Amino acid sequence: MRIAQQLYEGVDIDGHGTIGIITYLRTDSTRVAAEADVSAREYIKNNYGVDYYCPIDNKKENDKKIQDAHEAIRPTDIELTPAKIKDSLARDQFRLYQLIWKRFTASRMQPAVYTTTSVKVAAGDYLFTLAASKLSFDGFMSVYVQDEEKSDNPSLLKELGAKLVISRAERDVQEKFLLRNGADKVVYPEKQVAKWASIRYTDDHILDYMEVDASHAIFEVEVPEEWAGKTVGELDIRKRYNINILAVKNEREFNIAISPDTCFAENNKLLVLGEYRTLQKCFRI
Numbered sequence: 001m002r003i004a005q006q007l008y009e010g011v012d013i014d015g016h017g018t019i020g021i022i023t024y025l026r027t028d029s030t031r032v033a034a035e036a037d038v039s040a041r042e043y044i045k046n047n048y049g050v051d052y053y054c055p056i057d058n059k060k061e062n063d064k065k066i067q068d069a070h071e072a073i074r075p076t077d078i079e080l081t082p083a084k085i086k087d088s089l090a091r092d093q094f095r096l097y098q099l100i101w102k103r104f105t106a107s108r109m110q111p112a113v114y115t116t117t118s119v120k121v122a123a124g125d126y127l128f129t130l131a132a133s134k135l136s137f138d139g140f141m142s143v144y145v146q147d148e149e150k151s152d153n154p155s156l157l158k159e160l161g162a163k164l165v166i167s168r169a170e171r172d173v174q175e176k177f178l179l180r181n182g183a184d185k186v187v188y189p190e191k192q193v194a195k196w197a198s199i200r201y202t203d204d205h206i207l208d209y210m211e212v213d214a215s216h217a218i219f220e221v222e223v224p225e226e227w228a229g230k231t232v233g234e235l236d237i238r239k240r241y242n243i244n245i246l247a248v249k250n251e252r253e254f255n256i257a258i259s260p261d262t263c264f265a266e267n268n269k270l271l272v273l274g275e276y277r278t279l280q281k282c283f284r285i
Helices: 002-009 034-047 082-088 091-107 154-159 172-180 189-200 237-241 276-283
Strands: 011-013 017-019 113-123 126-137 166-168 185-187 206-211 216-222 244-249 269-275
Touching: 002 091, 011 082, 034 091, 082 091, 172 185, 189 206, 216 276, 269 276
Parallel strands: 166 185
Antiparallel strands: 011 017, 113 126, 206 216, 216 269, 244 269
16 A cells, blocks of 8 residues: 555656656546546557457446545556656556556456367267367457566567567467567467477487478488388389478488489488478378
């Protein structure tokens, strides 16, 4: 309560002087002033997009338990984001203000939308159910993935002159925020490593793997036992399997000059390019 009182009475904000940054704190109301709602709408439209703003009915409810003498606790100026004034606040002041600012901003935004898929499998007397959800619209959740206080914020890097900004994300909601704030590309290191490991260790004869696009990949695999001693031409690999042999490796050399006369040996390793499904079928992945 003491910290909230400080934020209400006024703190010294660089460039603004001593100002109160939250409204009156001793209130049980959920009502928000019309001018604050307009400011929130403009801020959300400008920083998130028009689809993120959710119109709220601020009509006073006839609830005898609510005094409603003052409006709900909110930032006095939504443009004063926690990141902008962090250096002017003590640690506890910043944490409380950040909580109030994010809760208020999120309350003026659309709900998140998930697409859910459910599968039921009947096996004898048993019924197995599996459900999975994917975030299709982040809505208010985009407020909670902001990490504006970090120096690697895409918009800040762009302002500093960065021509290409590649950002890391863990969830789809983060990707949308990063792209919206200046990132040129978003990568998922943990997800990519997990996918690589799940394919790489599917079978002992898979030595490495690199994704080319959503449908194609390059695999490093051991020569199938039935290919040993035969040439590319004899196997008619491109026509029969619809894959390309990029290189043949052994302990002493790396051969990229592949021709119909290239012969495979038992100890060879192959770099092959093709569609996932074709490669999986060909090499029993």
